[in-house]
Amino acid sequence: MQALVVAAHGSHLNPDASDPTYAHADTVRETGAFDEVREAFWKEEPHFREVIRTLESDEVFVVPLFISEGYFTEQVIPRELRLEDWDPEKWDSDGTDASQVTLEATDVGKTVHYCGPVGTHDAMTDVIVQRAESVTDDPDVGDGVGLAVVGHGTERNENSAKAIEYHADRIRERDRFDEVKALFMDEEPEVDDVTDFFESSDVVVVPLFVADGYHTQEDIPEDMGLTEDYRLGWDVPTEVDGHRIWYAGAVGTEGLMADVLLERAADAGAELGDALERVRAATTGSDGVATDESEPTAGD
């Protein structure tokens, strides 16, 4: 038997923080690729500390629903899962390369494949593009359009910015959008000045966040000038300084994120059958056209 654990942050204060975690886990459940699928959290329940014992499977794939390698993926999650002999060196990563390492969870004696975060997987690049398609309702979006990939950024963890730049570079290489920029909340170049960085009249802004919350629904919209007060909402697109800003909200709410969870598990050796194809079809539409919903279409 094999199990998938989706390890996310969760929140004591915001009931919506775990919505994407549940939605993507449900999409994976629908495929039947895993005997068991569990959500686990730092701030909700089941806690990282107690999730593995709820599983009957001997082989467990843990995929952190986090954007970058850092404090949570390198310290908190492995410690709380009691992964014996864990050392960040085992990922052999320069900040965006973590794939997986196989360890034992000491409280339960199970094999745990501890995977890198979803945010740094190559498949995440597709999710960002898919998010741009969803928000513009245009499966061919790109021509004449600029794309801003927005990250938190922080002085403390250089990997936070690396993940954003990694995907921005990959999208730029595809030559699909006229311009692609990596912007940040807490460091230069800042998302506040988004229109300064683009010549294109249409700019799609995709925040590389796992869930919508304070940053993506309050901070960034106000900082970009989409609205004076987040409580009043904003239009998509909104006219700012002569540009039309298509603000996508957290990339983590895109249904295709479930694909990244599966890719991570597959890289670590999970047997998935045709689950990858089925998830891609269910979350992008069979003709490659995005569904309107930001939640996965499979599910409740």
Added chain:
Amino acid sequence: MADSLPGLDALLAAADEGVALDGLALERADDETYTLETPDTRETGLEEGELEDALESIPALVSNWRYWDTIGGKGTARRAFLRWCERAPPTDATTEDRTLEDAPFDVSSRYDALEDGIVREWGQLRITVELVDGGEGERRYELRHVDDADRAREELERREDPRDARELSTYDGDGRYRPLKTAPTLRSGWVFPELSGRALVEAVDFFYPATIANWHRERRGELDVDHWLETAERQTGIYDVIDELPREAVDWMAEACCVDSQCLRRREWEHEEGDELEPEGGDGPFPCREPCSLVVAAARKWAILESEDERTYELELTTSELNQLAELIDAVADGRIDEIREADVNDGANRYRARYLRAKRFDEDGGLEATKRE
């Protein structure tokens, strides 16, 4: 072979390995004859035809075996929990078990009881197990809130998918977010009328995550308790400070957060091995094996607050006003604010009373007018 008795084929197949469950024992000897043992008889040397006749006379024992065979998962928490639901004898409990307060039922009395439904409570969940009519021993589980025990099923919001438990457990009856799943604030008014065993366990796992797993470990004498100091010293980042919380503050914290009125888990962790905390751990069926993330987050606040020095202040209050401060604190601590009637000015935590006190005793900076004594 005609399968006149449900489960017969499977039972005969299993006899090769030997069957032993709830009073039914069956073995096949080398000479192809069977030994059948029930609570009432022991027969040896039975030919297959004789065995079938004998089994026909004990349909409950056979269908009971069949059900637990389909449930499978020997040694798992899932199986142990489902057996606990119908008060079946535990097969792997090794220690004194707080959830064994009722004597277990043998198959005969269990089947009688299942006719009317066997009821169990798990926190604020009420589980009723029944036999499916003509279901060859199959069980169905109804799940509802304990407060809805006497309500007709039709009056309740009907749910089918165990995953609905996530939505039902996210907000309390007043629409407020419940960050602690085992807080005694689960909203009522819903019912899962007929869950399978597996679906029941899924639903309970969503309502009260990991409670079944930890209960099972405790029953087997394998509960791995992490006491306060172990959990506190393990923390890093912004929670690194919590191991500085003074010893007596850990008692106050447990009294604030971990008693039954606040959380249905039974606290099994102490300050450290051999140093018990003052407050009661609670009476719930499922154990709490270490301080949860809410306690850790609150402990950070208290660790910071407790690092302040105590001072002596002078402020003018009447005796009634001093008492009123205590009433206000009590009302907030007991979650009583919403119950205080608008015009009940006899209650010190009444809004008008509080506003009056503020008007009278606050200074222009918006705080109590008090003087620090040097």
